[in-house]
Amino acid sequence: MGNCIAKYSPLVWSIAKRHVQDHSAAEDIVQETFTDLWKSAKRYDPAIASESTFIGLLSRRRAIDFARKESRRPQLEPMPEAESLPYAAIESSPPLRCDSSDVRAALKELPEETQKIFSLHFDEGMTHPEIVEKTGLPLGTVKTRLRRGLIDLRNRLSRLDNAQPFSPASP
Amino acid sequence: MNDQDILSRFEELEAGHILGDLDPDEIKEFEMLSLDPRCQSDLSLELTASALEAEFLKDKDPDLPKKLLERLRKGMEEFVVDEPEDGAVVRPVAWQRLLVAPQTGWAMAALLAIFFVAKSFVEEPLVARPALVVNTPEAARETLVAKAGDLIESKFGGTERYSQMSGTVIWSDELQEGYMSLTNLPANDPNANQYQLWIVDPARDEKPVDGGVFDISTNDGTVIIPISNPLAVTNPQAFVITLEQPGGVVVSKQEVVVALAKSS
Known part of the structure; x- marks a missing residue:
């Protein structure tokens, strides 16, 4: 898990900062993303998507969801709730070569x-x-x-x- | 529009949905088409967007705050438990939940999950390989009762067809862990249908959260079922058991509601 943090926290931080300007909020999003990850790691299937894509999806949803709630991007249509990630949809999703x-x-x-x-x-x-x-x-x-x-x-x-x-x- | 036109239009709107650029009219159109059974979607477009973003961002130096790294490592500790016997092994709590599964379908699901997750750890593991420590649901439930400071307990009541069943559910927000104790719930045929738990938490989402699919293998007695919630639950107001197709569903139509437990 420590290796996972070392490897992917820069990516998750980059995604959070990309979508959320507030430094403190971006930090929260990174932490929430990793909490999501620890809870959902057992649902991860490497045959469907790479680790970075899977983790990127978790952080992207978290970040965009936060941006929507803060109305910082009112012109944009909201993404689904970050926490409502449809794991069944992930598991039934066709494999995607995304190295x-x-x-x-x-x-x-x-x-x-x-x-x-x-x-x-x-x-x-x-x-x-x-x-x-x-x-x-x-x-x-x-x-x-x-x-x-x-x-x-x-x-x-x-x-x-x-x-x-x-x-x-x-x- | 013919079927192909409709599918193409839905695909384009879905892409706009993922990119966050639908205008109000398109949002309505997308919502309408989403209800059309011909318009089935998966996560492949969203995964593509995620892969793109990850690819472009992976080489950037994001200047990750050191304090944040410390927070992440500390947060990680909540998801591992030490094994006192050898001291050196950590075990994610999620695995513990898998391993406390009873015989039948839960055990098979747990073994399969362990296999697939372990397979992903061969080169670049997401998390440390866990030590396999078998525990029983009963023991795990007792442990939760002993250690949780915020435990709530609610009684299940069966609907008309399931009025003979009874049970309780315990849940800890802090530990994100809970167990159902179900008595006289009819055995199901996993090839035909499976029970699925839903957690109602209006504070976080108007839609119930998946609490896990499970099987009952015997018509008599009491069975302890661990709650398996991949999503965080913060203030559950009710727990609902439905009967669904094998494997469960993402959103329940609640055609067969088996039992309900309301938090007091």
């Missing part, structure tokens, strides 16, 4: 513009309006490319396991 090399490889196959928007959103933590300002693209286009890019990436990752042809999201 670092898989994600990077799949990302490179996406259209260049989608890669750029992904980088702004997931890497630099920009909000949609900030991406609009940075790229000059209409808000609708940014939303559509993020959504379809996410679907496309999911399809590519999930099909890595059975080597079926890719099925990109509809244009």
Whole structure:
């Protein structure tokens, strides 16, 4: 468990800080995430997702849920409750190849513009309006490319396991 | 729209839901489509978003506060117990709950869980490999009664079809541990259906929290069932047992409510 903290606490802290500005609240989210983890470790199935993805999902939900409750992002539609993580859904979820090399490889196959928007959103933590300002693209286009890019990436990752042809999201 | 159009639209709205960018009209549309049996979703899109975020953030230096690291290590201690015999082994409490399971389905589920979790520990373990210490549910319940300072106890009452059953439930918020003591609850066929406990805690969620799926193998006598709540419960107001499909459900339609215990 100590090794787990050492390995993943920087990631969880990064995710918490990405979504929550308040330092103290972000610390609480990190602690709550690890509490969730200790309680749910027995439900973790490495065949479905990598450890970092599973832990990232726990912290992402915690952080976004907090942001919603604090109304710091009132323009955004709330995520499900962090504590209502549907473990049955995780256990019934199809396997997803999400090791670092898989994600990077799949990302490179996406259209260049989608890669750029992904980088702004997931890497630099920009909000949609900030991406609009940075790229000059209409808000609708940014939303559509993020959504379809996410679907496309999911399809590519999930099909890595059975080597079926890719099925990109509809244009 | 044909079926494929509907599925594509639902998929796009689900992606927007995960990215948090649905507008009010889309939220309504998403909620409506979510009720459509054709629109089944899993967590793969959310896992993809999580994998992306983890990938982009993994190499950043987050400047983790040292105090936070200390808090995490201290928090971890609540989930391990020392084994006095050899002193060096720690055992997560969650494992203890698995291992105190009675024979039948609980024991099989526990063994399977141990197998799958242990499999994940081969290279980069999430938590330390636990020592396998067998305990009985009865003993574990007694231990909880002895050590919990905030124990609540409620009596179960069976619904009309289950009026012959009786029982109690004890629960500790502080230790997040509890046990049901159930008498004369009819045996179930695990291949046909299983009992599932729900914990009603309106302070944290309007929907009942899953308290674990369990089997009853004998029609007579009293059985102690450990509560298995993967989610934290802070102020339970009621405990409800339903009969569900094998493996349990995420959200119960409460078509077969077996028994109810209200906190006083």
